[in-house]
Amino acid sequence: MSPDETTPDEMTPAPLDRIAQSVAERFEGDRRLVTFDDLLTQFQQDPYPLVRNSEQYLRDAVLHHGSHSVPGIGEEVTRWRLFDGDQATGVAALIGQEEAQQAVIETIFAAAREGRLNRMLVLHGPNGSGKSSLVELLQWGLEVYSHEPGGALYALRWIFPKADVEGTGLGFGGTTRGTADSAASYALLEAEDVAARIVCELRCNPLFVVPDSERAAFLESALESSTERRTESFRHFINGNLCPRCKQVYEALLAAYKGDWQRVVRHVQVERVFVSRRYRIGAVVTQPQGTADAQMRILAGDSQMAGLPPFLRSLPLFEVMGDLPDANRGLLEFSDFLKRNLELSKYLLQTTEKGFVTVGNRLFELDVVFCASVNERHLHAFKQLPEFASFQARMSFVRVPYLRQLSQETSVYREICSEMSRSRHVAPHLAEYSALFAILTRLERPRVDDYEGDLRELVAGLTPLEKAWLYAEGRTPDRLDSSAANELRRLLPRIRDEHQRETQYEGLFGASVREMRAALIQAAVRDDRPCVSPSALREQLREMCADRSLYRFLQVEAEERYHDVSALLDDATRQLGLWILVDVQNAMQIVSEDEVDRRFDAYFQHLVAFVQNRTVLDPSTGSRVPADAHLLISIEKLLPIQQPIEEYRRELVSRIGAYAIDHPDQQPLDFAKLFPDLLRSLRRSFFEERREAVTDVQRHVLLYDTPGFEDLPSEAREVATRTVQNLTAEDGPGGGYCIWCAKDAVDFALLHLEVAESEGE
Ligand SMILES: [Zn+2]
Ligand SMILES: [Zn+2]
Numbered sequence: 046m047s048p049d050e051t052t053p054d055e056m057t058p059a060p061l062d063r064i065a066q067s068v069a070e071r072f073e074g075d076r077r078l079v080t081f082d083d084l085l086t087q088f089q090q091d092p093y094p095l096v097r098n099s100e101q102y103l104r105d106a107v108l109h110h111g112s113h114s115v116p117g118i119g120e121e122v123t124r125w126r127l128f129d130g131d132q133a134t135g136v137a138a139l140i141g142q143e144e145a146q147q148a149v150i151e152t153i154f155a156a157a158r159e160g161r162l163n164r165m166l167v168l169h170g171p172n173g174s175g176k177s178s179l180v181e182l183l184q185w186g187l188e189v190y191s192h193e194p195g196g197a198l199y200a201l202r203w204i205f206p207k208a209d210v211e212g213t214g215l216g217f218g219g220t221t222r223g224t225a226d227s228a229a230s231y232a233l234l235e236a237e238d239v240a241a242r243i244v245c246e247l248r249c250n251p252l253f254v255v256p257d258s259e260r261a262a263f264l265e266s267a268l269e270s271s272t273e274r275r276t277e278s279f280r281h282f283i284n285g286n287l288c289p290r291c292k293q294v295y296e297a298l299l300a301a302y303k304g305d306w307q308r309v310v311r312h313v314q315v316e317r318v319f320v321s322r323r324y325r326i327g328a329v330v331t332q333p334q335g336t337a338d339a340q341m342r343i344l345a346g347d348s349q350m351a352g353l354p355p356f357l358r359s360l361p362l363f364e365v366m367g368d369l370p371d372a373n374r375g376l377l378e379f380s381d382f383l384k385r386n387l388e389l390s391k392y393l394l395q396t397t398e399k400g401f402v403t404v405g406n407r408l409f410e411l412d413v414v415f416c417a418s419v420n421e422r423h424l425h426a427f428k429q430l431p432e433f434a435s436f437q438a439r440m441s442f443v444r445v446p447y448l449r450q451l452s453q454e455t456s457v458y459r460e461i462c463s464e465m466s467r468s469r470h471v472a473p474h475l476a477e478y479s480a481l482f483a484i485l486t487r488l489e490r491p492r493v494d495d496y497e498g499d500l501r502e503l504v505a506g507l508t509p510l511e512k513a514w515l516y517a518e519g520r521t522p523d524r525l526d527s528s529a530a531n532e533l534r535r536l537l538p539r540i541r542d543e544h545q546r547e548t549q550y551e552g553l554f555g556a557s558v559r560e561m562r563a564a565l566i567q568a569a570v571r572d573d574r575p576c577v578s579p580s581a582l583r584e585q586l587r588e589m590c591a592d593r594s595l596y597r598f599l600q601v602e603a604e605e606r607y608h609d610v611s612a613l614l615d616d617a618t619r620q621l622g623l624w625i626l627v628d629v630q631n632a633m634q635i636v637s638e639d640e641v642d643r644r645f646d647a648y649f650q651h652l653v654a655f656v657q658n659r660t661v662l663d664p665s666t667g668s669r670v671p672a673d674a675h676l677l678i679s680i681e682k683l684l685p686i687q688q689p690i691e692e693y694r695r696e697l698v699s700r701i702g703a704y705a706i707d708h709p710d711q712q713p714l715d716f717a718k719l720f721p722d723l724l725r726s727l728r729r730s731f732f733e734e735r736r737e738a739v740t741d742v743q744r745h746v747l748l749y750d751t752p753g754f755e756d757l758p759s760e761a762r763e764v765a766t767r768t769v770q771n772l773t774a775e776d777g778p779g780g781g782y783c784i785w786c787a788k789d790a791v792d793f794a795l796l797h798l799e800v801a802e803s804e805g806e
Pocket of ligand 1: 201245246247248249287288289290291292
């Protein structure tokens with residue numbers, strides 16, 4: 046009975062049957078074993094998937110995953126989805142690094158067009174910048190793709206039937222069973238009919254059994270009839286050869302069959318291969334202490350030799366082992382490449398360039414994308430060597446710096462904090478705080494001398510914190526008037542890229558994630574506090590900054606505030622104080638952010654109507670009313686306006702007009718998107734107006750749960766209690782604290798904002 050005929054109330058299959066059925070279905074669906082004839086049929090229909098080399102295969106894997114746009118520094122950038130990994134299966138994403146991704150992908154795509162990458166793809170950058178994750182995700186992408194129908198990858202095996210099946214007197218003796226068709230392939234024989242099998246460790250392309258003299262014409266005719274026009278080079282397929290052992294077997298069979306090629310290919314079993322990092326199939330990472338090479342072993346007296354026909358048994362068969370053969374048809378990474386001795390590095394670079402390796406006088410052609418990760422300090426030392434010039438041409442460099450975008454760095458620490466929170470409560474904003482401090486330590490002072498006149502003054506005045514916000518969201522400092530702010534926004538790409546041609550590029554120096562993670566973990570166990578709190582982390586970071594011998598980034602010479610780690614920690618600390626203050630204010634529930642947003646929107650509705658002499662729709666009555674000049678003035682009081690009000694209003698209206706033309710489908714217009722700086726100013730002004738009230742509540746919160754609390758007037762107790770409840774709510778405005786770290790945070794904000802203000806900030 047087939048499964049289709051079973052009715053729902055019949056017994057479901059036993060677990061073992063179910064597993065067996067599912068494995069069988071997958072086996073069949075994947076087409077794991079194919080005859081050579083089937084492969085040829087497939088080739089005639091669509092030759093490309095069967096002839097591509099490792100660079101082309103990697104390109105296809107990248108394209109298979111696709112790409113999307115994400116916000117970069119000052120512009121949208123392409124992000125390749127392959128680097129997003131897969132949360133469900135625990136494959137972590139490479140956070141940020143879109144520029145490095147793009148550079149890697151462009152190199153691979155160019156190599157795919159040319160038909161071979163004869164250089165090593167060298168990823169260099171400071172320690173822990175994500176070089177290895179980048180390569181790991183490329184390998185993971187290959188793995189996933191190799192399980193897709195479009196990503197089928199085939200390798201060659203040789204198969205030898207038992208005598209009664211073969212029955213051709215090929216030295217096996219015995220008689221023909223009679224059922225075997227003499228033209229049929231042995232590829233799909235039942236296991237009991239197989240006498241021996243030779244598996245190629247290099248996973249030779251089965252189509253290499255087509256003689257190379259025929260291959261070009263063979264490919265051309267198939268390509269002509271296929272629908273998709275392809276322009277890349279297939280020189281690897283056309284000029285490639287079987288590995289020495291496959292060649293040995295092939296020649297021996299051809300001789301035994303007296304040149305009858307049809308009979309030779311009956312022995313070809315086409316096996317689908319799946320790339321695997323775990324089993325080192327087409328995805329290998331070599332550590333510096335490993336022997337990144339290939340060795341040979343003679344197969345004499347091996348059990349698998351026993352079933353071979355006598356003429357093969359007499360050949361000196363051997364097998365190759367090692368990282369190079371394991372990685373064949375995939376991607377090999379040399380981790381910490383320059384930690385090897387120079388001779389070995391030289392040898393590996395030559396191997397990359399030539400595309401083959403010689404083992405015991407035999408030449409093994411390789412089809413591998415070679416990658417290497419290199420620590421910047423090692424690379425720097427390497428560049429000083431006289432040999433560097435000759436090495437350079439064999440390497441294709443891609444820089445992988447530390448991140449400079451706050452949101453990306455923050456998501457790294459969110460992960461770390463959420464891991465830590467399994468054993469100990471972590472106060473809100475510590476991920477943002479850590480990220481902000483790390484980013485600040487990485488920023489370089491603009492190259493002020495390269496700018497002229499007003500621009501020079503503009504960039505010279507840019508503080509690290511202002512630069513961080515400019516990178517993070519295009520935010521310009523509030524101290525600038527609108528024309529200076531526009532000018533700075535216009536300069537952003539230049540500021541972002543001006544250090545990139547230097548050997549000391551931006552993102553080379555600074556705190557690494559590893560160092561910040563260590564600080565977070567130490568803050569967690571500090572003084573046995575119940576949670577990781579703002580003050581614990583700040584103290585930890587302050588101690589770290591005080592001990593310059595601890596990390597390299599603490600030794601970088603300061604240029605004004607840039608790289609002055611103590612000053613930068615103060616900047617980050619003040620920002621954390623402000624974030625906490627906003628939480629307290631939200632938890633007090635005196636002015637909701639929604640209310641501010643509503644008034645922000647109303648301002649622009651009325652402004653446009655006012656300037657154009659039109660009416661506005663009053664949402665409360667549904668009737669149209671004249672624009673409210675008082676409302677305009679009440680909001681403008683709260684905005685940093687440094688020009689005549691008429692001019693200011695006209696400018697806003699013309700920007701709204703231009704934005705409306707660019708966004709014809711946006712109805713109503715999203716003013717928060719158009720004027721994020723103004724919304725922020727407005728929010729802050731509302732906030733400042735209530736600052737005193739907030740400070741009072743903060744002091745009361747600190748008394749909460751102490752005898753002094755009862756002495757407060759009942760109204761104050763009520764507000765403080767509500768604030769504490771909201772702060773300690775799991776979510777909602779200002780929530781996420783526990784009572785312990787809520788008090789710590791409130792105290793922290795009081796202390797550090799007061800200090801900052803008394804310093805005149
Ligand atoms: Zn082979
Ligand atoms: Zn807590």
